[in-house]
Amino acid sequence: MLGDSTLVFIAIGAIFAFSFYAVLVAGQLSLGQAGFAAIAAFGSVTLGPSPDQVGDLPALGIAIVIGMLLGAAASVVLGLPTMRLRGVFLAIATLAFAEAVRILIVNSESLGGAGGLAVPKVVTPAIAWVALAVVAYWFWRQGPSRYGRALAAIREDELAARAMGIDVGRHRLQAFITSGAVAGLYGVLWAYFVRLIAPEDFDFAAAIDGLVTAVVGGSTLFIGPVLGSGFLTMVPEVQRAVGIEAGWLRPVLSGVLLLVVILFLPGGLASFIPRRLRMPASTESETHGTLTTRTHPRPGDQVVRLHGVTKEYAGVHALRGVDLEISGGEIIGLIGPNGAGKTTLVNLISGLVPSSSGEVEVLGTRPGRTPVHRVAAAGVSRTFQHSKLFGRLSALENVLVGAHLVSRPTFGRRLLWLPSARRDERQALAHAARCLQRVGLGEKARVPAAALSYGDQRRLEIARALAADPSLLILDEPAAGMNQPEADSLSDLIGSLADDGLTILLIEHNVGMVMRTCSRILVLDFGELIATGSPAEIVDNPAVIEAYLGSAPDEERSR
Amino acid sequence: MRKTLTVATVAAMALTLAACDSESSGGGTDGELVGEGSGADCSIDAPVPVGAALSLTGGAGSYGESQRNGLELAVAHLNDADTGVSYELRVEDDQTDPRQGITVFEGFVDGGESVIIGPTLSNTAFQAQPIAQEGGVPVLAISNTADGITEQGDFIFRDSLTEGQVIPQTVAAATEKYGLENVVVMYSNDDAFTESGYQVFADSLEEEGVQVADTLTFSVDETDFRPLLTEAAGQDPDALVVSGLIEAAIPLVTQAREAGIDVPIIGGNGFNNPQLMADAGDAAEGVVVGAAWNSASDSPENTEFLAAFEDEYGHQPDQFAAQAYAAMTIIDTAVRHSCSGERTDVQDGLNNISEVPTVLGSVSINADRDVEHEAVVQIVEDGEFAVLD
Amino acid sequence: MVDIQQLFNGLSLGSLYALFAIGFALVFGILDRLNLAHPAVFAVAAYVGIDLVTSLSISVWLMLPVVFVVGALLGLVIERVAFRPLKNRPDAHFAGLISSIALAGVFIALLQGTYGPDTHRFPAEALPETTFTVAGAQISLVQVAILVISVLLVVALGFLVARTRLGRGMRAIAENPTAARVLGVNVDRVTATTFAISSALGAVAGALFALNVNTAQLGMGSAIELKGLAVIIVGGMSSLPGALVGGLLLGVAEVFTVQYIGSSWRDLVAFALLFLILVVRPQGLFGKRKVREV
Incomplete structure (x- = not known):
């Protein structure tokens, strides 16, 4: 039952879900990823060398580079005019883009129209899972970095994030470009696995699939898309194995199952996994170190x-x-x-x-x-009259976001596992903990901001503002x-x-x-x-x- | 609490996986599918497992359902006849989704099916059939009309005529009958089936020297054709030539008549469906349909099929059901050829199909593994398909 | 002559877009949520309407109010199952999309279970085939009826929102749900009623659509879904007159694209139009810019 193709579909489904995850962590709802994937798939197949000329893996490698670049480029083109849109408006605008791409491909004779393009099959389960591992690694390292926290802050409260010195526009565009590149990777892997790509593979339903996978898995922990894809790919498999007759009953059951997960698991499947909160080792031992100090x-x-x-x-x-x-x-x-x-x-x-x-x-x-x-x-740092904390982040994380301006970016170095990133993170943590202690919240560092009492929330606002060393x-x-x-x-x-x-x-x-x-x-x-x-x-x-x-x-x- | 839940989930997943491992059913590898005797006297102890990957839900759901009905009826007939060979049909749903198509095919290849029928759509066929080819399982396509389906390998066969085998003679017959000089062509351009049909229509019209005044496209799920029909009417054509599915055929034909377009409407395989008359009613009169199956044929096979189908399902079959039904006749003949349900023996049998009487008429499979039988040009008269002459 | 015919084709198609889109707009205006089960209601209503006319042989004019009620009931189910449980969740925006998609999937699958996967249609004799000739254009009774019913329903809805107690409740919730509750508005009930009205309109749109094109298909909702989204963006997300004008505009724009640009580009128009609007005037033609409070 876990055949090769099931394994591949779990992996590339998760990669596609990561392209939604990439923007969901910043609170953006985009449905344009199917369009990016389509551009990447058709683009890489048309522009890339054929496996007959250069061998399977080199051809795939080149196609992936082309596809990710095309996906990223398309996301810039779409992102620049739409980045100021929010919520559903962004979703619909990006959806319109994806549909426009699809219609253009349908109308393009050189891309095969509705009949699609034949593509040699190169992707194996191993390749797909290696690609997934790389993508998952990326988002794993991104999560607790300064960049990752900034995105989470934007998701929770954009205005407060701005006031903490986060360049929201740039961060959102970066998240969007990441999404475009990852969607591009998905498009290429899809193309080189299913043997025939047709515009219908990248339609509205495909975009919804990706979104559902990301949300069902959970959009706050990097493992979420993998869980979501595993779950959703296995649902039809299990139905077949259990012997539910093929036909309308199966979608009824899958629909009900999806409803149950969404309604009763607010954090998606990833909420089964306990979140590990990093705490500072000690608050006194380390000095400011690499943190910027202001005159x-x-x-x-x-x-x-x-x-x-x-x-x-x-x-x-x-x-x-x-x-x-x-x-x-x-x-x-x-x-x-x-x-x-x-x-x-x-x-x-x-x-x-x-x-x-x-x-x-x-x-x-x-x-x-x-x-x-x-x-x-x-x-300039401020608190708000009506508390604008980052509700789902812990008290300590709120203050860490406040320290955005005085701490150094760590994502790039975290990817490479450089010790200096770890040191910087430790110092930021210690700094944040000191700020918390200064307002008397040292004991409540782990509590999500939304769960704090009103008075504590006021104090946390001050600690967060203080962390920017204003x-x-x-x-x-x-x-x-x-x-x-x-x-x-x-x-x-x-x-x-x-x-x-x-x-x-x-x-x-x-x-x-x-x-x-x-x-x-x-x-x-x-x-x-x-x-x-x-x-x-x-x-x-x-x-x-x-x-x-x-x-x-x-x-x-x-x- | 949370920990308990996690443990429970992991346990549940482990159970599911374990259940799946023990599920994979073998069959056909230990020689029990090799029978004794040959031809009509062939007798095989174990039922021959036949897998069908059909689109039962999703966009192509109505075709898959028709095909399932045709297959189940055929298998019931073969098994009831008790002639020594019986079949075990496993119908799976590809949900009109390439991922499911691929997975289902893989399941059949791993599950020991002797032969795979389907899939419903040509695009899925290009994606899924290579898996059977690599796994050495013969495939009989029953509704794919695109070029290149059987070129995917020596295990891939089909019993559905290509558009190229049907449409040219349709165009020729209609041109002769109505003296066509100037037509408007309409087709849905985001569907592989209708797009390939359009290509053949366009070539045939050129061949016959018929002018195409305008070519109009629509989306496969479009149902409001008034803007296009108004545009078409402006060209004052001798006929509308349409490559579309039945979902489009009904609204298109009725709206055309409402808009006062009374010229003949010429369609392809997609129109060959009794629903056209049932739903379009009077508006369907005079619609010309080139098709692979002559529903009005009075051959004994067809008469029996029509009666049995109507009896079982309460409505008349369409071409999809007929081609599915014929597939089982062909497979039965192929199995009996070497009196074996082994995959390579079935492949061998399929290569030797020659003038087998089926509901589609006398059917042969040629060296390209494509089917050959007579196509028919029909016209709707008094609420029924009649042969256009 | 062709132009007038096309204009009318566009208007009758557009009024259906509008009637469908208003369901989106109504719910979005009040709850800030997209209800993606709306297209499923559209399809279910068409099948139920056909069943009513075929099996019970009631007239089309009687069928429409019944379908209206069926739609309202579905709306209540959607609110209760897919939206109310999410009310206080911080991720309600995404979760509501997904839960309504899931519910839509269930609806369509059940619809297939009940009526089979084939297309259905209203009996040909359900409505007299009266046609009017206006300035050389052929206009059928159905088309006129659609235009009239759609506009009447939209106007009635406008009146309801502007003048009644219920409408005041809706506007209060749209402004600020907490404040509305403090002011004594029964937020749950008004929300449920909003869903009921929204789905009832979507249901009528579905039945009229099937009547108009002589066919009902399981996928008919998804086929119009994107158009509906385009309409509410063009008209201004929560604006009722915007949805009406947006719908008519889109219908006419599509029809003239077929006429002057080419039928292949018909579907691109909706997206091009909405993209343009989003970039140039994100609040839509009739929408108001929301003032952000700090």
């Missing part, structure tokens, strides 16, 4: 400068003519009633939204014009949901960070805490900066009292 602006150096900044949302002025300067080492408190424009201001400074008019300059970048990840790279740390309501002792220790933490040379912008409703922590306070009301000064000055400022009494008194809101 923070000295006290008095300009960190943030806003001049005449206005932000409109559909006619509503969220900010009006704000002028603001923050210099190195300051702890700035930003307060104001709900809807005063605090979060808008923070989004402007971190580059998430562009201003409608006025100038914004932060650490030498122009947020709004400079991409978010470059603003982050300049040293010069300007923006904390958007970090104390929300904390009790007084917790808020006090947060206050102490902020103080100690300032001592390390960080500039801090703290948005908080807990006015008491702001007063205690900050060196200078800004008050926003209806988008305008109505007061700025030391805590003592602010308390006595009539405009502030007016603003606060005009809405709810602040004491009620501080818990």
Whole structure:
């Protein structure tokens, strides 16, 4: 029952599923892989030498190179205009591409039209499994690398990933190109095994097959596609072996089985395999080592400068003519009633939204014009008012993503098994663990972020932001949901960070805490900066009292 | 908990695999398929295992189903006749998927089948039949019409006429009958069967000196032909020549008549299906169908087949069923030739098929292992196929 | 003359695309999910409709409301089996695609089990073969009926979403499911109802389609599936008027491709059109750009 062809189909089915896995790990749903595979299959058969001329293996080797290059090239061509699309839109756009490829091949006489092209059979089970092993190795090494974590972060929360300094566009395109190359490999192996390639082999149903295999296997662990392909290839085999009569009953059973797996195994088949979480050996022994360290602006150096900044949302002025300067080492408190424009201001400074008019300059970048990840790279790190953690990643992994900017890329060296990659990873882990300990989450490193309590999530946000070794740390309501002792220790933490040379912008409703922590306070009301000064000055400022009494008194809101 | 689950899964998988190993059934290798006597007196103790790889589900599901009906009926007839040789038919579904086609063929080769019938589609045939060739198992194709099927090796035979054996005489007969000068050709271009049919149509039309005013293509799963028919009607043709499957034939023919196109419609093997009259009704009148099987033939074999089929399945057979039925007649003759169900003996027998009476008429297999018998040009008259003369 | 005939061919085909696509659009607009079991409902409805007319010899006009109900029931099944269990999963996007594909596979296999793999059709006499001649173009009663029924259903649906309590619930969920729940919307029930309506429309589209082309096939849903996806992208993913206009546009574009470019390229038009729209105007012709909240 495990005949040669079954073995080959498990292997190349898994390779095809890996081409979906490659983008699913980054949260992209693409259905264009059938198109890449078609281009690779027809391209390599047409352009490559025949096995009669150069021998079986060389011919296959050359075909694989051609096919993977064609697949990768096609993915660039498709990726450039579509990379900004998300979710289902990307899926449909890529599907349209694949169908267009298929129709073009059908209409092309030189490629045999519907009758297809005859191809010599070269692929054996051994070849197919070696190819699968190489692909699986690639994704195995990719997973826990800096690159792999960045992709996982993009999958979990693209915006937060951006704010952690990850160049989302580039990472997504890279994942897409990987997918194209792997799909190309599949196309070539398919062609050199089945003896006849026809456009119908690469239709919508084929793409769906690949996607189903990847999802059933599990798209968070590298072994998933292999499990998925093994499972789905064996279903008809087992049905035959068990003696279910050929006909409509079999698809009914396979459909039900597929439903059961999808509904009851959220992580796919790979969820049977326990995930090993790497923990740092010790947090104290190693110093920063190869981690990049930043020179923070000295006290008095300009960190943030806003001049005449206005932000409109559909006619509503969220900010009006704000002028603001923050210099190195300051702890700035930003307060104001709900809807005063605090979060808008923070989004402007971190580059998430562009201003409608006025100038914004932060650490030498122009947020709004400079991409978010470059603003982050300049040293801006932030937490979010509504927690934007990477829910399915552990607390430690969240912080590791935060350390993206200060750690070195490790994927390439992990592929080659270089010791330096291991050392770098160890140092990043130790750094992340230190950040976790600093906010008091050292014990919860293994817990998935989504499973943490609200207060712990706030703290994890801070640890993640801290891991980037920022010069300007923006904390958007970090104390929300904390009790007084917790808020006090947060206050102490902020103080100690300032001592390390960080500039801090703290948005908080807990006015008491702001007063205690900050060196200078800004008050926003209806988008305008109505007061700025030391805590003592602010308390006595009539405009502030007016603003606060005009809405709810602040004491009620501080818990 | 999770650990228990993992252990359970591994155990289950191991069990399944073990079950599979013990399953592979032998047969045919230890000489029990060699019988005594010869020809009609041949007697073999063990039933001769016959494998059929058909598309029972998926896109080609309706053909596979027809073929299964034809095969099962034929095997039942042969076994009931109790003439010394019996057959054990194993029908497998290739799901209209090349992967399954290849796997099923491999299963038959490893499983000891004496001869393999199928597969349903030509493209699958190119992918799967070489496995039988390498494994030394004779294959009898029953619906593949593409060129090159039997060139894959000396174990590959077929009982289905190629388009080249059917269409030229269809075109010639229709041209003569209707004085065709100017036609519109329509075919589905994403299907190997209909595309190869189109090639032959185009060549034959050129041969006969008929002008092709326009060639229109459609997708194999297309059912709305109005835009194409409007386009075709604009050419004011003497006939529509269509290479399509029955799924396309019914909507195409009915929509053409609705659109007021009353010229003859000429089709190939794909149209040779009683469903055309059943579903298209009056619209099917005057449709000319060139085909490998003359359903109106009054040969004893055919009359008996028609009656038995209708009796068993409640509807009339189509060409796929007839060619499948004939396959078992041919295989039975081949087995009796050396009175053996051994693979090479069956191959030898198939090479010696000459003027065997079947539902398709008197059938011979030529040196290229292709079938030869009379093709027929039919026309739909009063809801039935009649021979066009 | 040919042009007017083709225009009408395109409009009647396009209105079916629209009716089918609106099912996609409705569910997507509210749940952000693609229901890939929708094409299976399309096929099942056609077979059931044919069975009703053939076996029970009820008239086509009575068959349509029955099929509507059958479709609604299938919609409830789809929601309950393939979507509700996934509600709170972080991977609901992918998982919903797969579970609905699996369910679609089951539906089609059961359909084959019930009616066999052969094609079926409405009896030729199910509808009178009345044809109208408009400006030299032949237009059949079926084509007119399809256009009228499709447009009526889309308009009725538009009214339902815009004016009724149910519609307000739908819009609230589309905006923010959590907030909708807080505001007292019964999210589960509104979601289920949405699926029911979506599938009911898909079902009517399936029956009308089979009536229009004189055939029903197991694969008819997958044949129209990609067109439906193209339509909702062109029209704007969750926009109902967009789906209508997108459908008509695609129908007409296809027909004129046959006329002026060549029939081989007919299917390419849908994909070229949607690719163009995605690159130039990703929110579709009628869609609104969603404002992302931080």
